[in-house]
Amino acid sequence: MSDRHRLAAGLRPGLRVGTVLALGGLVFLVVLAVVGPWVIDADPLRTAAGPPNAAPGTDGHLLGTDSLGRDLLARVVVGGRASLLVGLAVSISALAVGSIIGLAAAAGPPWLDWLVIRLLDALTTVPFLVLVLALRAVLAPGVWSTVLVLASFTWMPVARVVRAQVLSLRGRLFVEAAVIGGASRSRVLFGHLLPNAAPPVLAVASAVCAEAIIAETTLSWLGLGIPVETPSWGNILVDAQREILIGNWWSLAAPAVAIAITIACTGLLASQGRRVDVT
């Protein structure tokens, strides 16, 4: 019986190849973003450093140049700082805040759930554009205000999913069994409910990280995200969109690959977490 299985299983992280790869990938990217700008000589802001839209390898520009002649490698590395910061900060806060609130709603007293639903409803109805404008008007545009803005509307899906999962798991046999067996409330919560609610939640969380990075690019495209004087993967993409239509694929490829790697890693981590409870 699946329920019995669940009773027996706990959350035992296994060191699989996938997990190592994913973690390694993320660590590499973070290190590159932090240390890279010192190692790489080129200035990400220097226009006409090379001929515009130069193909990778021209004149010592490893990844080529963008339409203003700026070195793409430098821009992607420095841009990684802003974009990775946004992605990771947003998904961590969304996961933390969303899980706590969702769990509290589903497992706590009825009035709390009522309140949380009201809160979720109220906040999810504010179109994020309005929130972005309003918050941006109050905070100067930049990396942290973008993080704040994105974090403020990405925790809701996590909360909803956690709540829904925990609610439907509550009535399950294994939970009742644990309660009857004398497990304390918190043990039931953290030992059984949360781990079993985890799989779709982790999937959503990895989606949130990806969404945050993508949202940053959209916001930058609208001029409401990270201003152009600070390189970010989003800023590079905005400029690159036109170039690819003529065939200058590299200014698009560089940040796109970086984003893809990041998301692949987070996605891989999420699915690793998902597989755990069935051996």
Add this chain to the structure above:
Amino acid sequence: MQRVSLRLLAVLAALAMLSAACGSDSDDTSGASGSEADVAAESEEAADADDADEGESDAPADADEGSSEGQRLIVGTQFLDDFVSRSIVGFDTPPAYSSVLAQFVFDGLLELDPTQGYLPVPDLAESFEVSDDGLVYTFTLREDVTWHDGEPFTSADVVFTLTAALDPANQARTAADLAAVASVTAPDDVTVVVELSRPFAPILQSLSLPIHPEHLLGAELEAGTPPGETDYAAAPIGTGPYMWAEYRPGEQLLLDANPRYYKGAPAIPEAVLVDVADYDVAAARLAAGEIDLSEVTGAQLGLVDGLDGYAVNTVPSTNVFAISLNVADPLLEDPRVRIALNNLVDRQALIDLIEGGLGEPALSPLINTSVEIETGTSLATDVEAGAALLEDAGWVDEDGTWTVDGEPVSLRLDDGFAPQLAEVVASSLRDQGIDVQLNTGDYSDIFGQLFADPSGFQLFTYSFGAPTDPDSIYILFHSQATLANGGFNAFAYANDDVDAALDRARDETDVAARAEAYAAFQEAAAADPAYILLHTAPVHMVIADSLDGWDPGLVEYQFVRFLWWNVEEWTKS
């Protein structure tokens, strides 16, 4: 359990169909059978004539698409919503924001003839006389002009429009251009007398503003309705070559040829102004063959180059890109520093990177104007000269970085509309050893802050251009043209020689004398620059080969495009 999942799918499907049905129901208001629904549902059509036109325009449209190809001029334009909403509100003159609409739908007393150096020539007024003292202008109107709704055009309409534009309650943007007007009267149906409070040569240009019908707009304005909120504003009536047919907000504006147009009915029976969000989208729609004509910037040239069935018409413009300098800032007080900044900036990089190599360095604020002036070269890019000037001014070059009093120089560049330009300028100055901190933002944010408190700014990106009459730079350079006085001289730049030259140019009517005055202005302004002048860039229009009759080589200005000035003569094969 099977039942539940089926129910689920059914609900989902219903939801989707509901939203789709809601959407298409509210959209299906026009079409051959829909004219009644139009009148009932929307307030777009104001007069019966428009309903009839709606029916007319639908008949040929129902026909096979191929045969209606020559029937319709399709123009891609940005800011369509703004044009529509502001053309009434601003009572704008053609060298301004709402030009496209003004040239299709309206006429003015005079129009600016781009083939004659933008001289004001008769339009609704068939002739005019100026008194010897330059204070009284008498216009004799044409007698063969009718409004789109069939009513005759008379002097009452002119008096009404000018009075309304001058009325502070209507907050017309044109009011400043008409400030010299003391009174407007109509002794009879075909005569209008405009009296000025002082001689003002550019008044003729200002009097080319679109004329609106008194019999439709008059009553509403008298009742105190702001111009933008009138019923008239939803479906304006003009005297121009095309008539308002249907407006689909955010999408397109449909116009029909005016059969009663005094210059003769346009050859192309329909015109459509299609809203395109930006130049990249415009390029896409051109490439798809959906629009006949659109402007693109240097950045899109690669996309539209060699497009089948289209040609790119590149013309010079009077627009100058510049960096406005806060002359009160301690680092920028010394004119030598400002001249040096002009010498140090890499204009060629700007032209190459931003304009695709097409453009010219700007060494004077007056480019391609109606008054011919020779340009000096003291502001040209010359790195050594610039360095020498900085040293003269007391700046010290320490290992490739300029310092003042031991501190490395750092300047802040604010930008509200041209971030790429700003990035290249900043990088170019950094290459020369001056640290530039870039701060980009929204136009309204940056300019709002600027107007509230200019003292916090050092450099900001700007663009201007003297449209036709070079007097337009008065408001940028004259010491009287401060923000408080409604001018654009944000940093209270004041130079006696500049003032004297500009005043002289205003008072003179002799062309040669004006040219001399502007030459003097230029010299004075170059010795004490208020701007880092960057470059001027040509305008690129992508035009379908099937269109004929347009003038190649017309000089353009900022957002205004004079290409449509003779749209009634165009043909489409």
Add this chain to the structure above:
Amino acid sequence: MTRYVLGRIATLVPMLLVVCALTFALLDLAPGDPALRIATQLANGPPDLSRVDELREELGLDDPLPVRFGRWLGGVVQGDFGRSAIDGSPVTERVLDALGPTLLLTGSGLLVSIVGGLVLGATVGLLPDRGPGRLARRAIMAMTGVSFVIPAFLVALGGLWLFAVVLGWFPAGGMSDPGEPRTIGATLEHLVLPAVILGIGTNLGVFTRLIAAGVEEQMDAEFVRNARSRSIGRRRIVSAHVVRTSIIPLIAQVGASMAYLVGGAYAVEVVFGWPGLGRMAVEAAQDQDVTVILAVTVISGLVVVAGNLLADVLLGVIDPRVRLARSDS
């Protein structure tokens, strides 16, 4: 059931009020002088500074916040959203004009994501990790990964160029052909490309993964449970129960992502010239046209709330435990 639904509806009004009040207050926090900003916009250059004070009085900008909010609210209750701060055009009309197209686009886009997510997710969840189905499985998961990675505006622009310009299969923009009358057929023809792109570019990836995760989990459990009886083919084990349970997080996600969908629709609306709310909202945001922003907030808030309500009702229908556990009486 009825009590549940009514209970949810009854909280709608005060909650929307809270949203409006929050937005109003937030917009009010913006630094700078709104009268000056409006005057700058109107003048399209340096504003007439004498007008600024007049404007402030006219618009009642000096009144305290609750008074201004009450004034605005009074108008809204009567269906009047006021006039644009920028050009005086009637906002209610403009918003209602734009609402239809946006509903049509987002509804269709959502449908694409849901159907696509169900189909692809179920396929992924049912295919085994090893064996012949493995390739298909990896391919689909990779595709959803890719649709994650590429931002909506890029997908829109790329899709526009590929399908409308290069291939010419679809119109390149607008809701109708230039100059041609609006018909249902024309609208649908113009709708296909933007809706599909919206669906793929926004939620298809998420939905696929959610469904896949849920189905897989259920399948593993069911499979184990039934394994000892007979070797029954995997397909036969798929019961409505499996799909139903996997759909729960999907529905929760749909409800939650409504507001994000509208934001994603903006990129598509701009690129395709689709005359909807999203585009209007961002232009208003850039112009700081407060009246329009507030109106769009209310209207899109209503739309989103309706979506959430529907999602919660569905949740209650599918999983009675949710409803019973949380009956709001």
